[in-house]
Amino acid sequence: MSTGLLAKPQMRGLLAKRLRFHLIGAFTVSLGVAIMYKFGVAEPRKRAYAEFYKNYDAMKEFEAMREAGIFQSARPKGK
Template identity: 75%
Template sequence: MSSALLPKPQMRRLLARRMKFHLFGAFFVSLGCAALYKFGVAEPRKRAYAEFYKNYDPMKDFEAMRAAGVFESAPPK
């Protein structure tokens, strides 16, 4: 008599239903992480490199390293 009061547990397609929920959850979490990385790390890094190379003079940098004695094949002047 008490068994009629309790509902029967869902045994069929239980794994498929839970996997669908977790698959969608994992997809949206990974999409959010990718967007955070792109806008939080990659874009600021691209802007920093662009700003650095906008005023970069490689010959001036070479002469400074040459004067410091960094290169063995180019003696300091």
């Protein structure tokens, strides 16, 4: 009767080994998501705001809103 010996399972240091693996993976994934957010969302948003405010005239917008009667304290001209 031949009984094969099984290798002992690794118990000592198992948690540290698995934590190291998962921490490296989590750091890599979070860094990738941050980079994708920066170049996929933040940079296009900055460009869109810069383009919008390049030709924005605040007084023209105010006059249009005042003529539309949005403000209670600013009456339209001529009234």
